[in-house]
Amino acid sequence: MSEGSAAAFGILLVDDEPAWLRSMSLALERSAGLRHVVTCQDPRKVMEILAGDDIAVVLLDLTMPHLSGEDLLPRITTEHPDVAVIVVSGLNQVETAVRCMRLGAFDYHVKTEEEDRLIAGVLRALRMQELQRENVEVATRLLSGELRHPEAFEGIVTQDSTMRTLFAYVEAVARSPQPLLVTGESGVGKELVARAAHRLSGCAGKLVAVNVAGLDDAVFADTLFGHVRGAFTGADQPRRGMVEEAENGTLFLDEIGDLSIPSQVKLLRFLQEGEFFPLGADRPRKVRARVIAATHQDLAAKEQAGAFRRDLYYRLRTHRVRVPPLRERKDDIPLLLEHFLEEAARSLGKKRPTPPRQLAQLLQTHDFPGNVRELRAMVFDAVSLHKDRVLSMDAFLEAIGRAGEPPPGEAASDRNPFAGAERLPTFDEALELLVREAMTRAGGNQTLAARLIGISQPALSKRLKAYRR
Known part of the structure; x- marks a missing residue:
């Protein structure tokens, strides 16, 4: 989860044991970076808290005085269906677990389990909530077609409806911590889309752009992750990588399709775990940065050919947009x-x-x-x-x-429109075809058509009149 995501999703811990509430709050912050944690010892106050706070996940103890978790569970799932409830019990009872799941619980954990398993369950629930909210946001924006922040796209000059739909999608997913993949031919403005997404993301950090084309594995690792002192000959001083430069911001990786397989493995680890190893380091470092990748290549085809890792491909394309070429928006x-x-x-x-x-x-x-x-x-x-x-x-x-x-060296016959024709047209026939094609391309404008084929406008007009007879 990103910093912005952690701030947006609240977690409510409900248990009558203060010690468990304190330890779980610290564990969620220390291990997962989740700071928006609300604790409650009295189950009778839970519905009031849910009504007044933006809670996404509830960790609910089953055995409590005044009101049991099993009685509280159906009230939460009925009145707040968008809240994921994870039941936490001191007993490992299959019948109770099944009953809770039937009442709408998202998951069931035993307190004696390893802490990491419970935290992983919380992160799964948050991820589900995140996807649900993103889906609703995307559907709402695309149906309305309205932009709340059109100023973010002021650097992209367009009146095309496809581009407007693209803007609405980018605006809807801009605050998501998940990667955004921008595809399109060279020169269409993929970096402008990335900059707009960063501007809308609300990230406190800056956008750091890295073109990874042509970087071998060692240079890629050093560029992205930096190195510690003494990592290699000449490394007299430690160096921060671009990932750290983009902390709490956006890391824009251009030409991601050119990345080598070993470099793809390193990038995948960072995307999955949010951690990396600087060159020469024996301990990982954690950094939160949203990743936007861009490419003019067909990543699906590269993945099928084994030139791009499948797990990285699906990780990158969580959100994706295709910027149309200029010929599709003339x-x-x-x-x-x-x-x-x-x-x-x-x-x-x-x-x-x-x-x-x-x-x-x-x-x-x-x-x-x-x-x-x-x-x-x-x-x-x-x-x-x-x-x-x-x-x-x-x-x-x-x-x-x-x-x-x-291209230089191409044979003249390969570009001759009459090469291979069964019957060569006469000179007059060929000239008429050329004139009519020029008029079609010029949209009926004789002056422009004449320029396209290198004759004067009066000469073209004379030809056209002759063809009408």
Whole structure:
């Protein structure tokens, strides 16, 4: 459980033995970091406490004066069905345990059991409560479609409905201590989504970003977990790792799909236990940090191929979002164009140029394999070359042309649209097909279509009139 989760979920201990209440309160705080613990010696006050405090789990003794736990149990489960009740008895009786489970108890433990088993049971109950609340929150946000904190996403320029749904989901799971997996092609803005999730998380710590691509096992361990003095040759001073830097905050691991199997094992231990070993250390350290991972790779396919651990994959994808590529939200291109024009002019110290009316249409004909990052680079390049009041389209046409070129060394016949055709079209037929395709891509705009195929607008207009005869 994270610090935020521990604060959000209250635990009520009900027992007439003060010594047990004290020892269990200390054990929950010491072993599990659970500090929101309420104790009650009088079972007659339990319903009043539940009505006034945010209690998620009740540890209920069965044998108490005035009101037995077995009589109190059905009242709690009926009036507070969202509260998990763990029965704690001094007797190991199967019949009593079965009866309590039928009355709605979440679990049954004997006081003489090892303390760790009872604490593990409390953590299981808290995890269930956490998932239930998250499911309700996600369903509510997605159905309403409203954002409570739209300012968290101000760095993402969009009017796309899919992106709005993504925002609602991120807002709903932002406070969860469980990992969030952000997938999508390179350049779609995965780190912006991670930053928005951190901003909404309420975490007191900072967001620490680490790109794990290309890190071998030793470098990964040192980067994430640090080292103690003398851990290896040259380690004259201890070094804090990124995990400790992100304490009580968010650790953003970019390109998680490139992580080696040995490094995956180390990361899995941290996710499961909340602890790690700095290089050269013989004792583990505990740190609470929410993990957000991002990748452009298909982790499911890598897991099937044995290149990514199944247990880590399912651990990371507790919450997951896919950021759609720019070609799936082309209505955002005019907005992004205006945004990047402002940003480029400000960054380059120039007056914002006026884009031609056909520019947005031209850009919408391009698939943008580099996504938003590619569009931004195009705009910055064009603005850096800009001299007149109206922005020239030449830089964009050149960039789009280069993007459509085949890789170096590819044979010309491989990219010839007529290669392998059973019958070659005549010159006039081929030209008509080219003109009609240009008009389709330009959305019927003759000026833009003429630019796409490198002829003048009057020449294109003359061709179109001839085709209508």
